[in-house]
Each structure stands twice: as structure tokens, then as C-alpha cells.
Amino acid sequence: MNDSEVLNKISIGDESALDYLYKKYYRMMTNMVIKNNGSEQEAKDVYQDALVVFWQKAVSGNLVLTSKISTYLYSICQNLWRKELERKSRLVSDEKDTPHHSSHEQEEKAKIIHDIINQMGDTCRKILSYHYFDGLSMTDIAEKVGLCQYGYGKNQKV
Amino acid sequence: MSKSQSYEQLVGSYLDNEMSEKQRTDFENQLQSNPELKQEMQFQQEVINGVKNFRRLELKARLDNVPVYTPVYQTIAFKAVAVVAITAGIGFGSYYLLNRGNESAMEKVELTFNDSTQAEFEEVIPALPQANSTHDSSVTDDLVNSEASTTADIKTRKSSKKEKSTNAASTVKPNVTTPQVDIFADDEFESEEIGELKPSPTKP
Numbered sequence: 001m002n003d004s005e006v007l008n009k010i011s012i013g014d015e016s017a018l019d020y021l022y023k024k025y026y027r028m029m030t031n032m033v034i035k036n037n038g039s040e041q042e043a044k045d046v047y048q049d050a051l052v053v054f055w056q057k058a059v060s061g062n063l064v065l066t067s068k069i070s071t072y073l074y075s076i077c078q079n080l081w082r083k084e085l086e087r088k089s090r091l092v093s094d095e096k097d098t099p100h101h102s103s104h105e106q107e108e109k110a111k112i113i114h115d116i117i118n119q120m121g122d123t124c125r126k127i128l129s130y131h132y133f134d135g136l137s138m139t140d141i142a143e144k145v146g147l148c149q150y151g152y153g154k155n156q157k158v
Numbered sequence: 159m160s161k162s163q164s165y166e167q168l169v170g171s172y173l174d175n176e177m178s179e180k181q182r183t184d185f186e187n188q189l190q191s192n193p194e195l196k197q198e199m200q201f202q203q204e205v206i207n208g209v210k211n212f213r214r215l216e217l218k219a220r221l222d223n224v225p226v227y228t229p230v231y232q233t234i235a236f237k238a239v240a241v242v243a244i245t246a247g248i249g250f251g252s253y254y255l256l257n258r259g260n261e262s263a264m265e266k267v268e269l270t271f272n273d274s275t276q277a278e279f280e281e282v283i284p285a286l287p288q289a290n291s292t293h294d295s296s297v298t299d300d301l302v303n304s305e306a307s308t309t310a311d312i313k314t315r316k317s318s319k320k321e322k323s324t325n326a327a328s329t330v331k332p333n334v335t336t337p338q339v340d341i342f343a344d345d346e347f348e349s350e351e352i353g354e355l356k357p358s359p360t361k362p
Contacts, residue, residue, distance in 0.1 A: 015217070018217065018220070019220070019221070019224045022224050022226070023226055026226040048217075048218045051217075052214050052221075055217060109204060110204070110207070110211070113204060113207075114208055114211070116208075117208055117209060117212045125209075125212070129209055129212065132206050132210055133210045133213035133214070134213070
């Protein structure tokens with residue numbers, strides 16, 4: 001598969017394109033993190049995050065690539081890893097300075113929401129995900145989850 | 159009830175980008191002054207973030223299950239084995255070839271120079287041109303006489319194949335290449351060569 005074929009697959013929401021990219025550039029991307037003081041697990045995490053970011057941008061069809069996919073992915077990885085390194089160094093420096101009550105509360109809330117989403121039916125959850133994360137149109141979502149009427153999808157969402 | 163419902167829809171259409179430019183600015187202004195609306199807004203955003211996060215984790219879980227095999231030819235173990243195998247191959251190959259080459263060269267020297275000294279045997283390659291030069295028609299008696307000195311000459315230069323400045327040099331030079339070719343020639347050809355060369359020492 002060349003780059004435009006991959007992008008085509010992603011634009012119709014074919015997740016196998018993601019698997020393909022993941023395998024293809026695994027060494028290249030993880031090595032960058034590992035060579036910059038990262039563990040294998042961190043490298044994997046960063047690379048997966050980068051791919052998910054890429055997916056999100058590409059699936060809505062709004063992404064205009066001016067470079068190769070690999071170059072683009074590589075720069076996402078670099079940015080994510082830089083952020084992570086900054087976060088880690090901040091954590092060490094002001095571990096005792098700032099209390100984390102508010103963030104703790106937010107975490108609680110996020111967990112509750114997560115649990116509720118988990119309890120939703122498959123179709124419901126997919127519609128929400130495709131709409132909010134993947135940014136697919138209602139027609140695309142209807143097609144993907146096997147519903148054919150626009151109105152129905154909209155109702156299910158709300 | 160209807161108030162909170164309208165808030166819900168209002169926030170919904172704002173977040174879904176379904177508002178006109180004017181509606182948006184109105185909404186944003188209202189957001190600053192209306193804490194209830196603000197709360198509804200925050201709640202919806204949290205849910206949306208939850209959904210996004212859920213999807214993100216779902217995609218990551220999918221990737222986690224993708225086997226990231228590295229092709230066999232890229233693994234370190236395979237490379238190590240390959241290097242060892244290739245080195246061994248080259249080693250044995252050259253050992254075999256050189257041995258074969260040395261044997262035939264030695265044989266030949268033995269056949270052509272029955273009266274050669276022990277020292278000449280040690281320098282197989284340099285000795286050969288000397289040998290061949292003796293059966294060249296252009297070689298004169300004094301060349302034969304100077305044989306000892308030229309041999310010494312070659313010895314000091316070790317196996318250097320450069321020509322000598324003496325008369326003998328020009329005649330020796332073309333013959334220098336033949337022993338090298340012989341090393342890789344098959345046995346039949348070799349024996350023919352030897353047959354030709356054999357009478358040569360008796361000639362002068």
C-alpha cells in the first residue's frame with residue numbers, strides 16, 4: 001500500500017489501515033523514543049498515541065499531507081515525546097508544591113463517565129465515538145453501524 | 159425542566175457547530191453570565207471528552223493486539239548467524255582454493271626445476287618467472303649466468319611483480335602472469351602446461 005491508498009482506506013474508516021501503518025513503522029518510531037531516554041513501553045505508548053492522532057485527523061478527510069505519512073507520524077511522535085518528557089520533569093520538580101485535589105476530582109468524574117460509556121450498547125457507543133472522535137458525518141455513521149436513515153442516527157445520538 | 163432541556167439543546171448545537179456566527183457570539187456571551195448554562199456546557203464537554211477518550215483507548219487496544227513481528231532477516235540473532243555463516247564460507251572457500259593453488263604451483267616448480275635450490279622453493283611465485291625466462295629463445299648465456307643475482311634481486315623485493323630494469327626484465331614480464339592463471343586452471347590444462355614446460359630446463 002502506498003500513502004494515498006492508506007489515506008483512502010482511513011477516510012472510509014477502515015481500521016486495518018491503522019494496523020498496517022503500525023506494523024510498518026513500529027521500529028522506526030519506537031527507536032526514536034528509546035534513543036531519547038524512553039523505555040520500550042513508553043515508546044510503544046507514544047507511537048500508538050501518535051497513530052491515533054493521525055487517524056483522527058485523517059479519518060475526517062480534512063488532512064492535507066504535504067509530506068510522507070512516515071515523516072508526519074515521526075514528527076507527531078517527537079512532539080508527543082517532548083511533551084511527555086516535559087511533564088515528567090515537571091512532576092519531579094513540583095511534586096510537593098501544588099496540591100492535586102481538583103485534578104483528583106476530575107479523574108473521579110472521568111472514571112464515572114468512562115464506566116457509563118462502557119455500559120452503553122455497542123451501537124450507541126459507536127455512534128457517539130464516530131461522531132465526536134472520528135468526526136464522521138451522520139450518513140457515514142449510519143452506513144458504518146448499519147442504519148440507513150439519517151434521522152434515526154441523529155435520534156440515537158441525542 | 160424545559161429550561162434545562164433548552165440549555166442542553168443549546169449547548170449541543172453549539173458544540174456540534176450548528177450555530178450561525180451571530181448565535182455563537184450570543185451563546186458565548188450568555189455563557190459568561192449564566193452559571194447554569196456554564197455547568198451544562200462543562201458537563202457536555204466532559205462527556206464528549208469521555209467518549210473521545212474511550213475511543214482513543216479502543217483504538218490503542220486494537221493496536222496493542224497487532225503483532226509487531228520484525229521480519230526474520232532483520233533480527234539481531236539472524237544477522238549474527240548470517241555473519242558467522244558468510245565468514246566461515248569465505249574462510250573455507252579461500253582455504254580450499256589457496257591450498258589447491260599452492261599445491262599445483264609447488265608441483266610445477268618441482269617439475270620444472272629439478273636443480274633448484276631450497277631457497278627458490280620458498281619463493282614460489284618470484285621463482286617462476288625466473289624459470290620461464292630460461293626457455294625463452296631470447297635469453298642468452300650471460301642471462302643464465304646472472305640467474306643467481308636476479309633471484310637474489312627478486313627475493314629482496316619479495317613477491318613484488320614489478321619488472322626489473324635488466325635485460326631479463328622484458329623477457330620475464332610476459333611470463334609473470336602465467337603462473338597466476340595456472341592456479342585457477344583445471345587439472346587437465348595444468349598437466350599440459352607442465353608437459354610443455356618440462357623439457358625447458360634442458361634447453362639451455
